[in-house]
Amino acid sequence: MKNIIWPSxxxxxIMIVIFSGLYPLLIAGIAKLAPGGGDGITxxxxxxxVGFENIAQKFTLDKYFWPRPSAVGYNxxxxxxxxxxxxxxxxxxxxxxxxxTFLKHNPEIKKEDVPSEMITASGSxxxxxxxxxxxxxxxPRIAKARNINIDLLRILIRNNTEKPWLGIxxxxxxxxxxxxIALDSLKK
Numbered sequence: 001m002k003n004i005i006w007p008s009x010x011x012x013x014i015m016i017v018i019f020s021g022l023y024p025l026l027i028a029g030i031a032k033l034a035p036g037g038g039d040g041i042t043x044x045x046x047x048x049x050v051g052f053e054n055i056a057q058k059f060t061l062d063k064y065f066w067p068r069p070s071a072v073g074y075n076x077x078x079x080x081x082x083x084x085x086x087x088x089x090x091x092x093x094x095x096x097x098x099x100x101t102f103l104k105h106n107p108e109i110k111k112e113d114v115p116s117e118m119i120t121a122s123g124s125x126x127x128x129x130x131x132x133x134x135x136x137x138x139x140p141r142i143a144k145a146r147n148i149n150i151d152l153l154r155i156l157i158r159n160n161t162e163k164p165w166l167g168i169x170x171x172x173x174x175x176x177x178x179x180x181i182a183l184d185s186l187k188k
Contacts (some may be wrong), residue, residue, distance in 0.1 A: 023083055045184075046135055051177045052076075056128045059180060065138050067176040068117050069098055071125035081123045095119050105139045112164040113137065129173035132161055148186065156182055 031038030034129045041053040051057050056067045058074045071082040084091035098119040103111060115134045121127075143150045160179045164170040 006114055014050060018108075022110055025080050043181065045181050050181070052128075053175065054126075054128055056126045057177055059176065061145075062141050064180045064183065065130070065135055065142065065174075065176050066118070066128060068127050068134075069119065073120035074126065076126060080123055081121060091153045106138065108140050118186045120129070128175050128177060129162070132172050134173060135174045135176075135179065142183070146183075152186065153183075156186065 002135060004083060008026060034146065035041050036053075040055070042049045043051045055076045056070060056074055057069070059066050072078045072080055082091060086092075099111065099114060102114055102118055103109060106114075115131055115137060116139070117134050136154070137156070139150055140154045142148070143153055157179065160168055160174050160182055161172050162175065
């Protein structure tokens, strides 16, 4: 019995040291080499930190581009999706409510033209990016709210569009926080 228990205890202690001490230190060390030093990449406006590049923020005013809805209320402490089936009645009700709100604020848009990302949350609930189509569909609302030329807004979107990584991984996307900061800096 002693020949079985003692090796098990030693192996357990070794694994505790590796996975509770050494492995977290290794990962923290690697994170320090990443952009932002493992603390996240901050976004600044006029020298003041206004958010993080990879965490969505809620914008609801008509004069701003809106991000994807969040299943966690844009709370970075609780990242996660809703985990509801597309046939779940609560999910369908909330999606319909989001669509109705979007159409109310964008009356010139037809229901079938609304990109799905504008009424459904991402898997993390904190996706900071929308597609170019998600940004473009909001242009008439923002142009009207700010009394800005539509073509100027389209140029702004184009200038803030991030290309796929290495040209093939992912899709073209727009970071909503950065786009709204650029929007605020526009001269009429």
